[in-house]
Amino acid sequence: MTSQTAIRTQGLTKHYGDVAALVALNLDVRLGEVFGFLGPNGAGKTTAIRTLLDEIRPTSGTATLLGMDARRESVAIRRRIGYVPGDLAMYPSLTGHDTLTYFANLRGGVDWSYVGDLAERLDADLTKKVGDLSSGNRQKIGLIQAFMNRPTVLIMDEPSSGLDPLVQREFQTMMREVAAEGRTVFLSSHTLSEVQRVADRVGIIRHGQLIALESVAEMRSKAIRQVAFEFGSPVPPSVFRDVPGVRSVEVAHGRTVLSFDGTIAALLKIAEQHDVIDVTTEEADLEEIFLTYYRDEATP
Amino acid sequence: MLAGVTAKTVRDRWKGWLIGSATLALMLWWVMSIYRSLDLSIYTSMPAALRSIMQIPTQADVGSLAYGAIYASYGALTLASFALAAGSASIAGEEHAGTIGLLLANPVSRTRVLASKATAMVLLAGFGALILWGGARLFPRLLDVGIGGMHPGALVFHMFVNALFYGFLAMAIGAWTGKTSLASGTTTAAMVLSWLVAGLFPQIHGFENLAKVSPWYYYDAGQPVFNGVDWGRLSVLAGAIALLAAVAVVGVNRRDLLSQSVGSTMVDRLRSNPLTKRLADRLAGSARVSGIWIKTLSEHQGLLIVTGYVMFLVMGVLLGPLYRLMDVTLRNFAGRLPETLLALVGHGDMRTAEGFFQVETFSMTAPIAVIAVTVVMAARALAGEEAHRTMGLLLANPVPRSTVVVSKALAMVVAAGSVGFATFAGVAIGSLLAGLGMNTADIAATSLLATLLGLVFGGLALALGAATGRTTIATYGAGGVALAMYLANAFLPLDAGLAGYARWSPFYYYLGGDPLNTGMQWGNGAVLGGLFVGLVGLSVVLFGRRDLRQVG
Numbered sequence: 001m002t003s004q005t006a007i008r009t010q011g012l013t014k015h016y017g018d019v020a021a022l023v024a025l026n027l028d029v030r031l032g033e034v035f036g037f038l039g040p041n042g043a044g045k046t047t048a049i050r051t052l053l054d055e056i057r058p059t060s061g062t063a064t065l066l067g068m069d070a071r072r073e074s075v076a077i078r079r080r081i082g083y084v085p086g087d088l089a090m091y092p093s094l095t096g097h098d099t100l101t102y103f104a105n106l107r108g109g110v111d112w113s114y115v116g117d118l119a120e121r122l123d124a125d126l127t128k129k130v131g132d133l134s135s136g137n138r139q140k141i142g143l144i145q146a147f148m149n150r151p152t153v154l155i156m157d158e159p160s161s162g163l164d165p166l167v168q169r170e171f172q173t174m175m176r177e178v179a180a181e182g183r184t185v186f187l188s189s190h191t192l193s194e195v196q197r198v199a200d201r202v203g204i205i206r207h208g209q210l211i212a213l214e215s216v217a218e219m220r221s222k223a224i225r226q227v228a229f230e231f232g233s234p235v236p237p238s239v240f241r242d243v244p245g246v247r248s249v250e251v252a253h254g255r256t257v258l259s260f261d262g263t264i265a266a267l268l269k270i271a272e273q274h275d276v277i278d279v280t281t282e283e284a285d286l287e288e289i290f291l292t293y294y295r296d297e298a299t300p
Numbered sequence: 301m302l303a304g305v306t307a308k309t310v311r312d313r314w315k316g317w318l319i320g321s322a323t324l325a326l327m328l329w330w331v332m333s334i335y336r337s338l339d340l341s342i343y344t345s346m347p348a349a350l351r352s353i354m355q356i357p358t359q360a361d362v363g364s365l366a367y368g369a370i371y372a373s374y375g376a377l378t379l380a381s382f383a384l385a386a387g388s389a390s391i392a393g394e395e396h397a398g399t400i401g402l403l404l405a406n407p408v409s410r411t412r413v414l415a416s417k418a419t420a421m422v423l424l425a426g427f428g429a430l431i432l433w434g435g436a437r438l439f440p441r442l443l444d445v446g447i448g449g450m451h452p453g454a455l456v457f458h459m460f461v462n463a464l465f466y467g468f469l470a471m472a473i474g475a476w477t478g479k480t481s482l483a484s485g486t487t488t489a490a491m492v493l494s495w496l497v498a499g500l501f502p503q504i505h506g507f508e509n510l511a512k513v514s515p516w517y518y519y520d521a522g523q524p525v526f527n528g529v530d531w532g533r534l535s536v537l538a539g540a541i542a543l544l545a546a547v548a549v550v551g552v553n554r555r556d557l558l559s560q561s562v563g564s565t566m567v568d569r570l571r572s573n574p575l576t577k578r579l580a581d582r583l584a585g586s587a588r589v590s591g592i593w594i595k596t597l598s599e600h601q602g603l604l605i606v607t608g609y610v611m612f613l614v615m616g617v618l619l620g621p622l623y624r625l626m627d628v629t630l631r632n633f634a635g636r637l638p639e640t641l642l643a644l645v646g647h648g649d650m651r652t653a654e655g656f657f658q659v660e661t662f663s664m665t666a667p668i669a670v671i672a673v674t675v676v677m678a679a680r681a682l683a684g685e686e687a688h689r690t691m692g693l694l695l696a697n698p699v700p701r702s703t704v705v706v707s708k709a710l711a712m713v714v715a716a717g718s719v720g721f722a723t724f725a726g727v728a729i730g731s732l733l734a735g736l737g738m739n740t741a742d743i744a745a746t747s748l749l750a751t752l753l754g755l756v757f758g759g760l761a762l763a764l765g766a767a768t769g770r771t772t773i774a775t776y777g778a779g780g781v782a783l784a785m786y787l788a789n790a791f792l793p794l795d796a797g798l799a800g801y802a803r804w805s806p807f808y809y810y811l812g813g814d815p816l817n818t819g820m821q822w823g824n825g826a827v828l829g830g831l832f833v834g835l836v837g838l839s840v841v842l843f844g845r846r847d848l849r850q851v852g
Binding site for chain 1: 588589590591592595599688689690691692693694695696697698699700847848850
């Protein structure tokens with residue numbers, strides 16, 4: 001493996017009795033990127049994360065973080081990671097400040113002025129007991145504890161849960177800053193718009209298996225989009241039917257609307273040969289791509 | 301009433317009641333078979349007052365002795381403990397778990413939810429009583445023991461009503477405060493106190509009538525096993541139950557419900573006071589979260605304060621003067637009791653202050669106190685963090701699993717040591733106040749052995765929690781083994797052929813060497829300490845090997 005790899009799994013498999021929660025997962029997450037890890041409930045995202053953190057042990061396969069074995073060197077790994085579990089729970093009788101002090105004491109080397117900055121950016125109240133906080137405000141404490149020791153790898157499972165839109169935006173900025181500093185964010189999320197906004201690459205997992213692993217830009221370029229042309233004079237649909245990537249062509253109210261995946265250059269070349277007045281494209285978003293992968297749920 | 305709520309509550313708890321009641325019934329069988337082989341003539345010549353304090357029925361024979369030894373005291377305390385656990389968890393438990401909002405989002409009133417929970421508690425207590433009654437009828441037949449003229453059904457019925465009293469008391473406190481630990485802790489303290497008052501005050505001239513302030517008096521003063529159901533005294537308990545139910549209904553309807561119960565500790569209150577804020581912040585804020593062991597200890601400060609207080613004041617300081625007040629002839633007669641009988645009460649020779657404290661404080665109450673503290677702490681230590689989903693976050697820090705286990709065990713050592721010290725200090729001061737002349741070093745030795753005994757069962761709960769990640773298995777498993785081991789040590793020596801097996805019980809290494817008279821038994825202490833260390837080591841291995849549970 002290269003020194004640029006933050007997380008690597010090879011054939012990582014986890015069975016619960018007869019149920020295969022994770023099947024031969026091969027993954028490389030680089031340093032300096034935000035990696036989006038997508039999949040519906042029960043797809044195996046949390047199982048993968050819990051295996052990386054040595055909460056559970058794989059049935060077969062290996063996982064390394066920062067070049068260290070997730071099982072044998074888990075303590076050394078945990079010195080360099082930050083973690084926000086899904087369905088975050090903390091100690092209700094401790095205040096936010098006490099909670100952070102507790103974890104800071106276990107970690108060592110936490111810069112409290114940085115904790116103050118994080119609290120300010122996330123608008124977190126550290127004086128109240130965690131049990132008295134709303135779920136969103138509780139989540140902020142969880143985020144601060146993950147960020148506070150400036151970890152090399154941040155592993156977060158549904159971290160935006162309960163956050164209001166303003167705080168979500170600030171949190172996304174914080175994730176991009178982490179990547180810009182050459183550190184890594186491993187982000188498991190259902191909030192696809194967020195992943196689309198912050199992630200460099202995305203892995204999609206279904207029934208415990210990785211079914212797609214690409215950069216967000218590549219994924220979007222390959223996705224089915226809608227392109228609409230307005231021509232000065234009528235253009236027959238047959239003109240576009242043989243262009244590679246065109247799935248369908250409809251003509252209505254002087255507009256030619258195409259469902260299309262692939263590069264747009266070939267399409268523009270044909271359109272230029274006619275009297276083009278206007279062209280609009282509806283960019284494919286991650287949600288559509290995600291749904292495309294999952295439409296055929298019956299076939300694993 | 302809501303059948304679904306009742307059914308769910310019964311479903312959540314029936315196993316505990318089944319195990320507890322069935323264990324008691326089996327113990328009855330075992331003890332009955334031991335008594336069958338003994339000469340019981342000594343019992344008939346004992347003064348009534350002495351029989352009462354030693355929980356020995358008036359017409360001593362195999363059946364009545366066994367009912368008295370197993371059902372009347374241990375059985376009643378166990379059944380009441382189960383009921384108060386169910387009562388304290390009824391509304392406050394849903395608040396603590398954060399599920400009360402979801403439950404009340406349905407078109408149901410708080411009163412109906414409470415009534416459903418109360419119905420479940422009554423059904424569970426009835427279920428437990430039915431098992432006890434079945435054992436009380438079946439085992440004498442199997443062993444060919446005559447129970448003519450006795451009313452085991454009446455005894456069990458009294459136990460049932462008694463258990464409901466403490467269950468409804470806990471329910472009322474929980475309904476008014478929303479705090480399960482406050483409800484269960486206060487009710488447990490009230491139960492132990494009333495059990496003591498009902499047993500001791502009738503033996504003290506001038507205090508006989510004061511026993512009537514104790515609810516326990518209305519349960520056992522009528523000797524139901526001989527005289528049948530005492531409707532008069534039971535109606536007092538029934539009236540109190542009705543009153544407590546009404547109090548609970550008023551309480552649950554008049555206050556704000558908690559979305560998730562966050563206890564307010566003494567330190568919290570000091571932190572909110574401007575005068576003490578700075579000091580309390582330093583103590584509570586930075587000190588209590590400075591490490592895993594100290595945080596664990598601080599989470600149980602309420603339990604420690606209540607238990608330490610009961611052991612220091614009630615079971616220690618107050619008992620010295622009480623012993624002075626007891627009738628001299630009663631004390632002298634107690635000294636002539638045979639060894640087999642003394643085994644029942646931890647071999648205490650009541651002629652001496654040491655024997656009295658052995659019977660009242662050290663034979664049962666001190667082990668219960670220390671074991672309760674260590675088992676509760678141990679069950680919550682690993683399995684509890686998993687159940688509350690905080691273990692994942694804790695272990696995301698650079699801390700090996702072994703450190704977590706050892707830190708939690710260290711917290712248990714400090715907690716058990718605190719209760720042991722409170723017991724030592726209480727008994728030593730009680731002896732000093734009453735001029736009993738007890739040896740301070742011997743009191744310290746016995747308290748230290750009680751501490752080590754508690755740690756053994758705490759270690760067992762820790763290992764069970766480490767292996768399974770389940771608090772119920774850790775709590776009931778260790779609690780059940782502790783009860784069985786206590787009874788094994790108390791009753792096996794009564795049969796010469798079985799006496800040697802008592803060495804398999806950790807309790808044997810606690811009072812077996814009579815430390816209150818002969819001082820520290822270092823060998824026994826080493827056995828108990830070694831067991832604890834071994835169980836902690838086993839916990840490290842078991843916890844290190846398995847997957848953490850995913851709860852929720």
